[in-house]
Amino acid sequence: MFIYLIVAAISKYIYTYSNIETSLKRGKGTMTEESATPLQPPQTQEDEEEEKAMYSVWAVPEGDVDDRFRRVMEGLRSEFGGPLFDPHLTLVGPLPYKLTASEAKRMFKAACEGFKAYPATVDQVSPGTSYFQCIYLSLRHTVEVMNAAGHFMSHFKPMTGKFYVPHMSILYGDLTDGEKKNALEKAYALDPSLDGLNFRINRVALWITDADVGSWVKIDEHNLISQI
Numbered sequence: 001m002f003i004y005l006i007v008a009a010i011s012k013y014i015y016t017y018s019n020i021e022t023s024l025k026r027g028k029g030t031m032t033e034e035s036a037t038p039l040q041p042p043q044t045q046e047d048e049e050e051e052k053a054m055y056s057v058w059a060v061p062e063g064d065v066d067d068r069f070r071r072v073m074e075g076l077r078s079e080f081g082g083p084l085f086d087p088h089l090t091l092v093g094p095l096p097y098k099l100t101a102s103e104a105k106r107m108f109k110a111a112c113e114g115f116k117a118y119p120a121t122v123d124q125v126s127p128g129t130s131y132f133q134c135i136y137l138s139l140r141h142t143v144e145v146m147n148a149a150g151h152f153m154s155h156f157k158p159m160t161g162k163f164y165v166p167h168m169s170i171l172y173g174d175l176t177d178g179e180k181k182n183a184l185e186k187a188y189a190l191d192p193s194l195d196g197l198n199f200r201i202n203r204v205a206l207w208i209t210d211a212d213v214g215s216w217v218k219i220d221e222h223n224l225i226s227q228i
Helices: 004-023 045-049 063-080 101-111 143-156 179-192
Strands: 055-061 089-092 118-127 135-139 167-171 198-208 217-223
Touching: 055 063, 055 101, 055 143, 063 167, 063 179, 089 143, 101 143, 101 198, 118 143, 118 167, 118 179, 135 179, 143 217, 167 179
Parallel strands: none
Antiparallel strands: 055 089, 055 198, 118 135, 118 198, 135 167, 198 217
16 A cells, blocks of 8 residues: 555656646746846836936035136136036046936945045146137146046946046137137136146036036035045
8 A cells, every 4th residue: 555655646746747848848838048037136116217317527626726717717708608617627427328316426425435635736728629628727647636536437437448637628619729729828818827726626526417518417516535
């Protein structure tokens, strides 16, 4: 009797397995790699609905120097045109990929943690070859300036392959060489002591910087720790 029960159980197992195998071969619930659904990280409704945009991280000069640069920029715009934008030294961006505001703020907060204010120096006013570098302040490639850019890039990983050139644009536009020469002279007329100007970067800001300058929006800002 005992042997009979064992044989019956084995037969039932073989029959059940055979049915499952036949069902899979016929395409009923086929568990192939192609049809399997990969595991996805949990997403909230807010993540799904939040729009993505292009972001940049800017270093902002201390208050009195910020005002000084703004006056020069206003004087240049009044004669040569161009859009309004805040004085800044770009640390990262525009990023080659889009982020949600939540993602960008999280990365920005992590990058700012413990980072200290640092010095920068204007080398000279220079004409550029692109719209966004029409007339700009070339900054000296000091250890502090280059390290700041490297620090923030390590958090955002822009991976553009471009060599970082620290500068602060003071006029956007498509000017002729002659107009750029006049704009350069105008900048020095507005502020003759720009060359060699030392100042501190004491804030960093997170901006949405899509193609249209008029649509740029500041999303977050952080005051850097003062050096003792």
